[in-house]
Amino acid sequence: xxxxxxxxxPIAHRGLHDELIPENSLPAYERACELHYNIEIDTHVTxxxxxxxxxxxxxxxxxxxxxKIKDCTLDEIKSQRLAGTEYTVPTLQEMLxxxxxxxxxxxxxxxxxxxxxxxxxxxxxxxxxYKGPIALQSFNFGAVKYAKKHCDLxxxxxxxxxxxxxxxxxxRGANFMGKLSICKVSKPDFISYNVKACAPSLPENKYIVKxxxxxxxxxxxxxxxEKMETAKKYANNxxxxxxxxxxxxxxxxxxxxxxxxxxxxxxxxxx
Numbered sequence: 001x002x003x004x005x006x007x008x009x010p011i012a013h014r015g016l017h018d019e020l021i022p023e024n025s026l027p028a029y030e031r032a033c034e035l036h037y038n039i040e041i042d043t044h045v046t047x048x049x050x051x052x053x054x055x056x057x058x059x060x061x062x063x064x065x066x067x068k069i070k071d072c073t074l075d076e077i078k079s080q081r082l083a084g085t086e087y088t089v090p091t092l093q094e095m096l097x098x099x100x101x102x103x104x105x106x107x108x109x110x111x112x113x114x115x116x117x118x119x120x121x122x123x124x125x126x127x128x129x130y131k132g133p134i135a136l137q138s139f140n141f142g143a144v145k146y147a148k149k150h151c152d153l154x155x156x157x158x159x160x161x162x163x164x165x166x167x168x169x170x171x172r173g174a175n176f177m178g179k180l181s182i183c184k185v186s187k188p189d190f191i192s193y194n195v196k197a198c199a200p201s202l203p204e205n206k207y208i209v210k211x212x213x214x215x216x217x218x219x220x221x222x223x224x225x226e227k228m229e230t231a232k233k234y235a236n237n238x239x240x241x242x243x244x245x246x247x248x249x250x251x252x253x254x255x256x257x258x259x260x261x262x263x264x265x266x267x268x269x270x271x
Contacts, residue, residue: 003154003189004266005104005133006218006237007255010248011038013221013241014055022062022082023241024053026090029098037248038104038133040220040239043092043123044111050074051092051122057110059089092126101132106192106218106239108158112177114142124151137192139177144186154266156218157188161197180207183215189264190216195227198234208234213259216266231255 015021015028016037022028024041032039042055046069059065059072063080078088090098092107099105107127111119120143127134128151136147137156147155160178183191191211198205208217212234219235222228223242228251231238235255240248258265 001152001154001189002267003133003135004268006038006106006135006154006190007216007258007266008237009036009038009104010237010252011040011104011106011218011239013040013239014042015039017241020085022085022087024055024062024090025082025085025087026094026098027087029095033099033102035245036103038106039099040106040108041092041095042108042110043119044069045119045122046074046077047071048073049122051119051126052077052089053092053095054089063089092123096127096130096132099132101130104133104135106135106137106156109136109138109140109143109147111138111143112140114140117142117146119143120146121150123147127151128153135190137188137190141177141182141186144188148187148189154189156190156192157183157186158192159183159197160194161199161202180211183211188215190218192218192220192239193235195219195222195230198230205234212236212256215260215264216258217256 012032014023016031017023017028029039041053043051044054045051058068059080062082065080109120109123124147135154137158138144139158144155144157159180193208216236218237218239219231220239222231222238222240232255236258237255
């Protein structure tokens with residue numbers, strides 16, 4: 001398994017998007033390819049079984065259409081427009097056909113039910129024979145385990161912070177699925193970690209230092225100088241957005257060297 005590429009170039013969060021080019025759109029992927037940035041994407045499955053690339057589980061924020069992707073047909077989704085532009089939500093196959101191996105793809109499998117492999121299976125079935133650098137990741141430890149069993153691609157565990165505030169649904173989800181200890185169950189090839197979990201007011205810093213001695217680590221989402229400086233203390237590479245590209249380029253190669261054992265390093269490390 002070769003995934004050194006995942007750490008050689010910064011990763012553009014949902015493609016290289018801006019006020020004119022919407023996130024997770026074909027132009028955002030094309031721009032990232034042209035400028036040689038890896039691309040982070042997200043997958044969902046439609047009512048009629050198509051895998052589409054979109055972050056949210058509904059179309060409300062990006063398309064103004066208040067309906068969940070799992071309840072829409074592909075034709076219904078394609079009738080909507082991203083952020084008022086001419087662009088539509090792409091299928092995963094359209095995304096892969098756009099990139100054509102020109103840069104690396106980091107694909108997040110959505111869904112939080114570890115006993116429902118619908119999105120994981122549909123995603124793996126499409127990407128497992130893709131001729132280009134691609135890695136998978138998920139918060140869902142069930143999806144991580146499924147992907148590792150059913151394909152030879154590198155698979156990462158997404159982790160975030162945790163809290164004792166069980167009255168907040170967001171914290172509840174983080175407590176259930178986002179703790180670093182979940183890696184003991186999912187046994188990922190790398191960790192993708194929320195930079196906010198290293199805020200001074202949170203205690204998780206020491207745990208990511210410990211896990212970095214076991215597995216390679218990405219940090220997300222880096223969208224400010226402050227977060228970039230935090231990532232440089234802990235991460236082997238970053239997932240970024242809304243940063244000046246000259247600033248991103250200036251930081252290439254300045255992240256932490258791998259601290260994990262040799263048998264957990266990307267296969268072609270140092271070649």
